[in-house]
Amino acid sequence: MKLAFWTVTRGAGNIAREYKEQLQGHLKGYDIDVFTLKKYDVENTIQIEDFTANINEKFSWYDGHIFIMASGIVIRKTAGLIGTKDKDPAVLLIDEGKHFVISLLSGHLGGANELTYLLAGTLNLIPVITTSSDVTGKIAVDTISQKLNAELEDLKSAKDVTSLIVNGQKVNVLLPENVKVNGKNSADGFILVSNKKNIEYTRIYPKNLILGIGCKKDTKAEDILSAIEDCLNKNNLDIKSVKKIATVDVKKNEKGLIDAAKSLNLDLEIISREEIKKIQNQFEGSDFVEKNIGVRAVSEPVALLASSQEGHFIEMKAKYNGITISIYEEELKIYE
Template sequence: MKLAIWSVTRGAGRLAKLYGDTLKARIYTLKKFNIEDTIQMENFTETLEKEFNNYDGHIFIMATGIVVRKISTLIKSKDIDPAVVVIDEGAHFVISLLSGHLGGANELAEIIGEKLNLLPIITTSSDVTGKIAVDTLSQKLNGELESLEKAKNVTSLIVDGKGVDIKLPKNVDFDKKGDVEGVIIVSNRENIESVRIYPKNLVLGIGCKRGTSEEHILTGIEMAMKKHNLSIKSIKKIATVDVKADEVGLIDAAKTLGKDLIIISREDIKKVENQFEGSQFVKKQIGVTCVSEPCALLASSGNGKFLEKKYIYDGMTISIYEEKIYE
């Protein structure tokens, strides 16, 4: 988690410097205090506006009122906002202020409290009542929520003590066997709130001809996913061989999908390529017999299985590796 610590007084700046190494965070202080080994700001508001979205979490050592006013124009939605916690200058409390669940502020407050001997203050109702929220479950599964509104509605039922069931795929073995493509709900309730979480556990390995367009690559991915009734939202990352590291269409396709493009070296591929059916033609071209399958495997946790070993689409090869969600 990439963290920043912010301060606007001399005392808070000294605390920030003290905490920085322990929390492995970048430290921001005001230039007029000349605190060494920190990023010295001329203007707090301008610097915060510039850097707010460059961190996973922000730790403010100041009054909560100041923080609320300063971030009010910067926050957008709970599914994309970074975690925000506040520490009082007296070093007594660490307060989870924003993005408690999806952003990880609640967990961050707990970690800071333990490391710095501060009292964590958590106010989200599901946490203080000892009940799990849907967005917390989504975060723990590294998934993507179908709808924040639906998640809120189902969490409200949980907090209110209502009956809520959970249906999970076969590799999350609680009480249900087998992947499902349909759900039958048996209930005498007219209205039943439900929400879906998309686990991000699919790794795509891709090989393609030089000059393949972004549009062509996106179409190939869509068709490969549709073949297996898989959601684009569950793609964790995309991987390819090092000779394709500058392939513009592939780079742009990954950006459009909002996925990391992982580059796998041919030396690493050589270590596993004998597990797959390869091509001597491909070896003559780039020095390895196959691309998509080893790239998908090597970019994954290695704990799972192939759903698609080699989907061919007009000059492209796509492999889909499914990681286990839970052990």
């Protein structure tokens, strides 16, 4: 996670530098920058001339922003940068007296509430959380989505169903069979039995599909996109649940594949042939493919190797005029 501390006074700058040292001593996987005003010359920080210009430029660069300053300044400086709750980074506020850490923006999907509790425990601060579902001990729909590492269908329905939860009304959660929680429900559909005239509902798309793709040299992006669309439709799967695309290392510079992944806003994971060779005998191979690139199969082994390897194949190998696509479905887990 990439975090930024922002300060506009000498005292706050020194506090931010101190907090960065404490956090890096206790937490792993956090990349932390501290911004201070150049006129205060706070050592071991990023010294800037213009606070407003820098926050405008870098607001989307970080997963979370921690401001050590008055709340009024933070609100005024970030108001024009705020987009939607599913895209905005976490915004936290710490008072210069080192008493409180406040979750100000993107409490659930942006992770501000969770980060607030983390900082409070590490830096000996009092956490301040104001989201209704959290303070009443109830769970919001966007929190469920986050725990599943999934994507909300839309924000409005999530908000409407969360309102039911907060107001103490009963809400059922229908999950696929391979989710490790109580209850068994089919992922392909459900029957709703109720005497209610109006029922609020929302949908979450789990990010648990890996697309393994092999293709001939100079295959066009539009052909790859068309093949992906057809393969997903054939298996009644939604592109919103695709986590990433995987391919073999000899295709790492294949323009059509790169452009297709970029068009879908998906990561393209490159799997080495050495890794493929270790498992390729699990799959039906091709002498032609082996002669050309040194391994007997591509789409199936790269899909498996790019996954958690806890799940199963939905599509082993679909063929589309020089393109092969395999779909691996990871088992869903609740992330704490």
